Amino acid sequence: MTITADKEAPQRDTPRKRSVPKKVKKKANRDSQLKSAVLFLIPASIGFIVFFAWPALRGLYLSFTDYNLLRPPTFIGFDNYVAISTDPVFWNSLKVTLQYVVINVGVQTVAALLLAVLMQRFTRSMVVRGVIMLPYLIANVIVALVWFWLCDYNLGIINAGLDFFGIDKVGFFGNENIAMGTIAMVNVWRHLGYTALLLFAGLQAIPKDVYEAAEVDGAGEWRVFRSVTLPLLRPVLAFVLVVTVVGSFQIFDTIAVTTGGGPVDATRAINYYIYQRAFERLDFGYASALAVILMIILAAIALLQNKLLRANESDLER
Amino acid sequence: MKMNRVAILSLAAIPLVLTACSAPASSDSAAGTTLSYGLWDANQLPAYEQCAADFQKKNPDITVNVEQLGWDDYWNKINTGFVSGANYDVFTSHLANFPEFMMNSQILPLDDYIKADGVDIGAYQDGLSDLWKGTDDKQYGLPKDFDTIALFYNEQFTDAAGLTAEQLGSLEWNPEDGGTYEAAIAHLTVDANGVRGDEPGFDKNKVATYGIWMENSGGADGQTQWSFLAHTTGWEETNGAWGDEYNFDDPKFQATIDWWYSLVEKGYMPSFEAQTGIGWSDQLTAGKAAMASNGSWMTGAVFGAANDSFTPAVAPTPTGPSGERASMFNGLADNIWAGTENPEEAWKWVSYLGSLDCQNVVGEAAVVFPALPAATETAVAAFEAKGIDVSAFTTQVEDGTTFLFPITDHRSDVNALVTPAMEAVMSGKAPASSLSAVNKQVNDLFK
Structure with a gap:
């Protein structure tokens, strides 16, 4: 593109x-x-x-107010931002969100790349592509609920399987140390096929003659991947990374229908915290300030990624 | 170029203008007044549609449109409706949200109407109308129903354990050794080898059936989890209705929670980790738990799940150090939106909802207990006709052992602070004494 x-x-x-x-x-x-x-x-x-510009501007304004939805907002300057800077739940939410992003994007990108290369090398089958894409076609909330049931400590089939082999049961969603990892992996499962197809499309765009040349030079499978595929795929990979990182930072639905931010604060990701502040505690000013901070973080990360990955230039044209 | 930019901007502004003037929910038509009425419980929709039809027969000039939405959507609609100016004229309200609505003058006080029509506010089950009194001492709702807490259990497990309904109905509890309540829970717990919790060789790491289920930490009210125990020690959550002081630092409360968590350590109750997942009623139905404390509103769901391996029954909560039982007494009421165009008609509908005519219809549906004693009787009889003995719930009202839902300002903030702290305790990460620190944070909200 x-x-x-x-x-x-x-x-x-x-x-x-x-x-x-x-x-x-x-x-x-x-x-x-x-x-x-x-x-x-x-x-x-x-x-x-x-749906974007106006709400964003209004959100920016509300972030400088005390607003509970039921009474008109009152301007309070930077008070919300000052309060946020010492809010342990906010800092924790950044930590657990980052945890989610690293696991989700890390595992997903590597696995999707592997899948894409395998598809390119070994199959042109539409059936295989369709099957790989299938999880992405299921609604997020349904995926989350199905895995929530599969992973249940007492009634879930996964723990029944572990128990059968004499392995200790795992509280996939209930254990503080595992819950965020579980949620990240559930979404890897859902998005893997889609990401793999994006990368696959990028692979298709790499000219065949480059590979032929590499073959003539006697490059092995790994060498070809490292010296030909990966550099030429970089713009697509950069695009995929920017989109998935920004998307991952906004994790919400899976948390909302499974852990609800718990145990304790282990899965209270930034977006979920914003939601709770706004719609459960009717603290729309504070929530807007949180949202503005998230927007700044995301913009900075996207810019940085673009710079580092040189997303708008391709090695093909050199 | 410039012209085009202006054209773009003006075109883009059209939907903004359009969304700004959406129609209000109610309107006057030639035929009379139309009221909108909202509720969240689908199980009760048929009864209230019946009430609306009966009401319309008596008041041909008023039409009531009943709408039911799921819990989350329902409250989102009401909260945004306050802002947009399009809301239900009358809606089923909950104590969790009532303080915010009242403090922000979004609902109408009913005192003048009550006085003018001579409605007897004392006719409802004891204390229910007090729940809907504001800080200004005004009455904002007529009670429509109530709920209490009891122990749902699987009779097949209690039979196998040799526990009779009489024994289960006279359990005693104390925070030191748990009394006969803990003994029954221990005996009902069975590990994978069939060894009971109170027998030698019990493997607490391989429990097949827990004696009692834990339905999360209970947050700031523990309505179905720990409130019915803590209150038998003489503990009160706050310093009275609309209080400004919480008592999570009280040793009596912390002793209760320490005892409650000890059930996890002994293997009689799932750990916080093990209970995260499929809900308690499914775990009870599936035989993963022998007992579970919960509210009367779950009666229909639990008894509806009866099958070959699940014979549902209910026992009252145990008596405590006070020598009495205790159960949180919570109830719903209907609120009138302050922005309604037809307050007179809305009041007519609200007073009909609070009347014996409508409450009897609701009672016959056997879903909840209506707030008027005579209608409560109707519901008890309707449950009996279905073969369900609900005396475990009503005994708390008859014996006067109920206490009211702890209603204060900042309720959602309190819940947001206390829930993670309670989860830490129930995950074994912190002792119950750690709740003293959070109690200070909570009380700071009122300063």
């Missing part, structure tokens, strides 16, 4: 070569194109303004 964007860019900047009448014609052409462009952009911009 970023590859095509790069190819388009130089074309747009080359009207200098063209003759003057053509340029005039081009301008008229561009105006009519603009009209249709605007027309096509309207639905998306309405959605963006109504």
Whole structure:
């Protein structure tokens, strides 16, 4: 995707070569194109303004207020932010969210990459691709509930299996040290196929002749993966990483229908804490400040990732 | 270019304007007034639809639209409805949310109507109307039903353990050794080898059936978990209705919780880790627990799950050091939204909901206990007709051993502070004495 964007860019900047009448014609052409462009952009911009821009601005304003939804907000300056800086639940929520992101994105990316390479090397079967994609088609909440039941300490089939082999039962969702890992793995299970397909599509875009050249040079499977596949996949991988990291930071639904933030605070991730502050404790000002902080963290991480991974340049064009 | 940008902006503004003026939930039509009424319990929907139909017969100029939503959606709709100006005219309310609604003047006081119509507020089961009195001493709701706590158990397990219904109905508890209550729980616990909890060789790490189930830590009220024990020691959660002081630092309370956690250490009750997952009633039905303390509102669900290996029955909670039983007494009422366009009609409907006519209909449905004593009788008889003996629940009301839901301001903040602390205790991470620290945080909320 970023590859095509790069190819388009130089074309747009080359009207200098063209003759003057053509340029005039081009301008008229561009105006009519603009009209249709605007027309096509309207639905998306309405959605963006109504559901993103306006709520974000209002959220920013509310973060400087004391607002319980039932009374008009009162401006209190930076009080919410000062309170947050000494709120142990907030700092803990950052810690457990990070824990989730590392496990979720780490395991998911490695496993998806493996799956994608396996698919590219060994099968073109649509059935296999469909099966791999299947978990992603099930609603998040249903996936969470099904795993919650499967992992139940007393009635779940997984613990029954462990018990059968004489292994001690595990409180997958009830043990403080394991709960966040369990939730991360449940979502790895759901998203793995989707991520694998994205990477698979990226692999398909790598020209065959590069591989042929590598083969002629006598490179082995691992060497090809490390020196050809991985560098050429980098823009897609970067895109996948940015999207999954930002997505993981916003983990909510799985927690909401299973642990509810417990045991103690072990799974009280930042987004769940925001929800509880707002909708359970009716502290919308404080929750808005938390949300603003989360937005800043996410923007910083996305920017950093883009920089580090050089997401908008491809090694293919060098 | 500039023109186009303006066009984009003005087009984009249209939906903002449109959403700003959504229609209110009620409206006056030529035929009369239409009221909207909300509730969250699907089991009670048919009874209230019947009430609405009967009400309309008596008041042809008022139409009542009854709507039922699941718990979370229901409260989201009401909270956002206060802001958007489109809410139910009348809605079923809960004590967990009532203080916030009252403090923010979102619901109407009913005193003037009660006076004008001569409604006897003392007619309801003792104390229920007090639950709906605000800090301003005004009455905000007419009680509609009540619930108490009892012990659900699987008769097949108690029979096998040689425990009779009489024995289960006269259990005694104390926080030192747990009394006959703990003895019964121990005897009902069975490990994978069939050894009972009070027999030598019992393996507490391989329990097949727990004597009693733990339904999470109970948070700040322990309604179905520990409140019925703690109150028999003379402990009170707060310094009275609308109190400003919590008592989680009381040694009597902490002794109760220490005893409660000791059941986990002895293997008679699942650990916090082991109880996280499928809900208590399914665990009881599946034979993973012999007993479980819970509220009367679960009667239908538990008895509906009867099968070849599960014969449901109910026993009253044990008596404690006070020599008496104790049960939290919680009840619902209907509130009128302060923004309703038809307060007079809304009151008519509320007073009908609080009348014997409607409460008898609700009682006949045998789901909950209506708040008027005569209608409570109707419900008891209706349960009996289904073969369910609910005396374990009603005995607390007859004996006057109930205590009221601890209602204060900042209730959701209290819950948010106490729940993780209670979970730490019940996970064995901290002793019950650690609750003194959280109690200080809680009491600071009121300063």
